Amino acid sequence: MNAPLACKPADYKSEIKPIWCPGCGDYHVLMSFTRAFAQLGLPPEQIAVISGIGCSSRIPAYTNCYGFHGVHGRSLALAAGLKVTRPDLTVVVASGDGDGYSIGGNHFLHACRRNIDMTYVVMDNHIYGMTKGQPSPTTEPEFDTALSPGGTGVRPFHPLVVALASGANFIARCFSGEVNETADVLAEAIRHPGFSFVEILSPCVTFRPDEKNWKDQVHPASVGATADQGKAARRLMTDDGFNIGILYRGGRTPYRPAVAATNIDLSELEKDFEL
Amino acid sequence: MTMAASPSISIAVVGSGGSGALTTGNSLLETACAAGWHGLLTRTLGPQIRGGEAAALIRLAAHPVECLPDQFDLLIGIDWLNAHRFGAEIKVGPQSLVISDPRGGEPPPMVAQSGARVVEIPMKDMAKSIPDGRPNMIALGIASRLLGFTAELVFAPIEKKLADKGPAAIEASRAAINVGFGAAATVEFDRHLAEPRPSTARRWLLSGNEAVALGAIRGGVRFAAAYPITPATEILEWLAPNLVKVGGVLLQAEDELAAINMIIGSSFGGTPSITATSGPGLSLMIEALGLATASEIPIVVVDVMRGGPSTGIPTKSEQTDLNIAIYGMHGDAPHLVLAPQSVSDCLFTTQWATYLAESLQAPAIVLSDQFMGQARVAIERPADVAFIGQRCTATEITGDYKRYAMTADGVSPMSIPGKRGGQYTADGLTHSERGLPTSGATDHLAQLDKRRDKLDGFNFGDHWASVEGTGEFAILTWGSLTSAAREAIERAAVDGIDVRLVAPRLLLPTLPEQLTAALKGVKRILVIEQTHGGQFHKYLRAHYDLPGSVRALNRPGPLPITAGEIHRAIADWRS
Numbered sequence: 001m002n003a004p005l006a007c008k009p010a011d012y013k014s015e016i017k018p019i020w021c022p023g024c025g026d027y028h029v030l031m032s033f034t035r036a037f038a039q040l041g042l043p044p045e046q047i048a049v050i051s052g053i054g055c056s057s058r059i060p061a062y063t064n065c066y067g068f069h070g071v072h073g074r075s076l077a078l079a080a081g082l083k084v085t086r087p088d089l090t091v092v093v094a095s096g097d098g099d100g101y102s103i104g105g106n107h108f109l110h111a112c113r114r115n116i117d118m119t120y121v122v123m124d125n126h127i128y129g130m131t132k133g134q135p136s137p138t139t140e141p142e143f144d145t146a147l148s149p150g151g152t153g154v155r156p157f158h159p160l161v162v163a164l165a166s167g168a169n170f171i172a173r174c175f176s177g178e179v180n181e182t183a184d185v186l187a188e189a190i191r192h193p194g195f196s197f198v199e200i201l202s203p204c205v206t207f208r209p210d211e212k213n214w215k216d217q218v219h220p221a222s223v224g225a226t227a228d229q230g231k232a233a234r235r236l237m238t239d240d241g242f243n244i245g246i247l248y249r250g251g252r253t254p255y256r257p258a259v260a261a262t263n264i265d266l267s268e269l270e271k272d273f274e275l
Numbered sequence: 276m277t278m279a280a281s282p283s284i285s286i287a288v289v290g291s292g293g294s295g296a297l298t299t300g301n302s303l304l305e306t307a308c309a310a311g312w313h314g315l316l317t318r319t320l321g322p323q324i325r326g327g328e329a330a331a332l333i334r335l336a337a338h339p340v341e342c343l344p345d346q347f348d349l350l351i352g353i354d355w356l357n358a359h360r361f362g363a364e365i366k367v368g369p370q371s372l373v374i375s376d377p378r379g380g381e382p383p384p385m386v387a388q389s390g391a392r393v394v395e396i397p398m399k400d401m402a403k404s405i406p407d408g409r410p411n412m413i414a415l416g417i418a419s420r421l422l423g424f425t426a427e428l429v430f431a432p433i434e435k436k437l438a439d440k441g442p443a444a445i446e447a448s449r450a451a452i453n454v455g456f457g458a459a460a461t462v463e464f465d466r467h468l469a470e471p472r473p474s475t476a477r478r479w480l481l482s483g484n485e486a487v488a489l490g491a492i493r494g495g496v497r498f499a500a501a502y503p504i505t506p507a508t509e510i511l512e513w514l515a516p517n518l519v520k521v522g523g524v525l526l527q528a529e530d531e532l533a534a535i536n537m538i539i540g541s542s543f544g545g546t547p548s549i550t551a552t553s554g555p556g557l558s559l560m561i562e563a564l565g566l567a568t569a570s571e572i573p574i575v576v577v578d579v580m581r582g583g584p585s586t587g588i589p590t591k592s593e594q595t596d597l598n599i600a601i602y603g604m605h606g607d608a609p610h611l612v613l614a615p616q617s618v619s620d621c622l623f624t625t626q627w628a629t630y631l632a633e634s635l636q637a638p639a640i641v642l643s644d645q646f647m648g649q650a651r652v653a654i655e656r657p658a659d660v661a662f663i664g665q666r667c668t669a670t671e672i673t674g675d676y677k678r679y680a681m682t683a684d685g686v687s688p689m690s691i692p693g694k695r696g697g698q699y700t701a702d703g704l705t706h707s708e709r710g711l712p713t714s715g716a717t718d719h720l721a722q723l724d725k726r727r728d729k730l731d732g733f734n735f736g737d738h739w740a741s742v743e744g745t746g747e748f749a750i751l752t753w754g755s756l757t758s759a760a761r762e763a764i765e766r767a768a769v770d771g772i773d774v775r776l777v778a779p780r781l782l783l784p785t786l787p788e789q790l791t792a793a794l795k796g797v798k799r800i801l802v803i804e805q806t807h808g809g810q811f812h813k814y815l816r817a818h819y820d821l822p823g824s825v826r827a828l829n830r831p832g833p834l835p836i837t838a839g840e841i842h843r844a845i846a847d848w849r850s
């Protein structure tokens with residue numbers, strides 16, 4: 001019934017005009033999403049894009065897939081409930097550095113550990129964009145904001161280290177400006193079984209104009225992807241935060257709860273109680 | 276002197292943790308129920324995981340019972356080490372018999388003050404004379420003899436329980452029970468249970484928490500997300516193996532924020548879904564309950580209430596989550612709040628809640644409480660009812676799909692992922708009919724109206740409340756107190772006072788017309804609730820017109836409000 005559609009990236013785009021600022025990196029991420037979906041030839045109705053709150057989290061409605069724009073920080077949990085009951089769907093979770101690493105930080109750890117087959121994309125701009133420029137867990141300690149005059153003085157969080165330590169099964173970093181490369185990584189992340197984590201450096205041109213330079217700062221990682229956690233960990237030790245590419249492809253079996261036949265008579269369950 | 280048979284007899288078995296008081300109590304309950312009597316057992320526990328105080332409070336009767344007695348006929352202290360901590364919850368009187376082990380410490384002062392007859396039996400020493408003998412089995416023998424059960428009757432459930440521990444363990448228990456029987460032979464206890472009414476009904480012995488879980492599955496629930504919390508955990512633990520048998524799934528969440536978002540996700544995917552928690556967990560779930568309301572995703576959240584606020588008294592009952600259940604969410608957020616009225620009603624109400632949530636595409640909060648949740652009661656097998664979740668889904672989609680389309684009843688056909696042409700983004704942002712975010716006044720008002728009207732316009736039928744009797748005197752109560760109120764009303768009837776019972780099972784949406792009709796002709800209303808602040812009373816005042824004069828009887832946990840107390844309040848007001 002669900003014969004593949006024409007599978008052009010445009011088929012995965014909705015007609016809604018994004019609220020993003022001109023030049024925002026998230027436009028490119030949206031392009032990478034639709035290109036990846038087209039590459040995989042997935043029918044849009046078989047994809048669910050789940051998000052929280054933030055500029056980045058606006059992305060579901062800009063696709064032509066099923067979407068859920070939930071509450072701040074809880075997208076991974078919502079996606080887990082969806083995927084275990086609907087394993088037939090392709091579930092992609094979209095988040096930001098505030099949504100995913102701060103308010104949703106605990107869910108990040110447990111999603112990596114649980115290893116349900118889904119892809120988690122964090123559009124990291126090292127700032128809270130939507131609330132107009134407060135520091136996030138990945139903001140540099142010296143970065144001055146109204147909420148942190150003179151900088152936070154707090155060491156940034158390293159998402160890839162956390163993902164690796166917590167058991168994510170696929171880990172990569174991309175740069176939003178590299179649309180095709182990012183699309184390729186996303187397609188591979190979606191295909192890879194288990195929990196795939198893709199951090200996309202996506203500049204906030206409004207509150208972090210300095211991030212316009214990211215295109216010059218990013219560089220391919222000097223070491224290729226590995227299936228060895230130890231090697232991946234060593235690569236992360238020399239990571240300047242701008243290493244681009246796939247870091248880790250793990251082989252853990254995804255978590256998929258056993259589901260029994262559905263036709264048992266409910267009175268079977270009552271036996272526990274019979275006097 | 277031979278006494279008339281008592282319609283019910285109540286027994287409390289107390290001991291410090293590890294003494295096995297709960298095993299003694301459960302065995303007594305199982306023995307009596309297997310022999311055709313009815314019974315209820317609740318437990319009261321201290322905060323310790325092991326080694327604290329524990330008491331089994333049992334009421335056995337010839338007829339169904341769903342509430343605690345005013346006082347206990349028989350109190351057995353396997354030991355009294357920490358019994359003073361909940362002495363106030365176990366009332367005895369001059370007619371009561373107290374069995375005390377002289378080596379188990381002093382009975383709490385309330386025993387001496389009550390004038391109860393105390394008989395000393397050295398249960399510990401007796402147990403020592405039996406290889407692997409345990410004082411709680413001696414206590415079981417004593418209680419059984421006093422209640423007139425035969426030893427064979429008592430052995431059966433114990434043998435079942437110890438089947439995997441081997442013949443030596445069973446033999447030790449048998450021997451101890453026999454010793455207890457012997458020790459009680461000379462003890463006078465002038466009460467015996469009336470013969471049970473003969474009945475051919477299939478009977479169950481289960482807790483309110485188990486009944487909630489079965490009701491959910493009967494209502495169509497096939498996914499649960501779980502984060503453990505006392506006193507709700509048994510719901511989740513029963514669902515874990517049983518959901519799998521019916522093709523469902525349970526996922527353990529990292530916290531309640533995750534649990535509720537998980538069930539929103541699964542329900543978005545088309546699976547009726549539930550989670551269960553208690554006050555602290557409900558507090559964490561509130562934001563997402565608002566999301567389910569706004570995005571019109573059906574979910575069921577069971578809150579087994581315990582003493583609050585904060586961590587409160589995890590092991591004891593209260594009705595103090597009414598406010599948060601009704602008013603907790605920010606914004607105008609119409610949703611469903613229901614409350615079962617007894618252990619057996621836990622099944623019906625949860626099933627109905629699932630049906631309503633699915634039919635109305637709204638979250639339903641089910642307010643149970645520790646008393647019902649953890650009480651084990653013998654009930655007649657509840658009839659199968661036709662409430663099985665039926666969600667209005669989008670089957671024919673032509674043109675632009677409008678997820679939040681205006682319809683006559685306010686319920687919009689929901690497209691389930693996988694359905695071609697029905698793609699939409701569910702959103703907690705204020706949205707248009709198509710689901711697109713908007714901040715315009717017109718769309719906001721239209722969707723607020725829609726979500727309110729779909730609940731207000733629904734025909735909830737007769738299940739919205741228990742309305743019994745026609746007196747000019749009415750009791751207005753809710754939740755597990757309904758059973759105590761019903762018993763008080765029976766006693767008042769014996770005094771010649773006709774009292775009406777009105778207990779809403781549906782707390783939100785409110786049904787002012789139905790309540791007005793239920794209270795027609797009433798001149799006095801006694802509002803009864805287990806809260807300190809009178810939450811139910813204030814709720815009634817805010818949403819309903821109460822005729823005549825109104826009095827309140829409210830008290831926080833952990834002391835239960837008994838039928839006797841309610842009966843007294845009725846009599847006092849009458850005179």
Ligand SMILES: Cc1ncc(C[n+]2csc(CCOP(=O)(O)OP(=O)(O)O)c2C)c(N)n1
Pocket residue numbers: 053054055056057072095096097098099100123125127128129130131136204
């Ligand atoms: C519970 C809650 N707290 C706070 C907010 C306000 N809020 C909205 S978005 C956001 C931060 C978003 O930052 P990020 O995830 O990095 O997304 P970006 O806008 O940068 O893409 C905050 C704090 C909220 N919506 N909900």
Ligand code: SF4
Pocket residue numbers: 019020021023024025026055056125129130203204205206207
């Ligand atoms: S504020 Fe920053 S992140 Fe948000 S849309 Fe504008 S540029 Fe993008």
Ligand SMILES: [Mg+2]
Pocket residue numbers: 054096097098123124125126127128129136
């Ligand atoms: Mg950000």
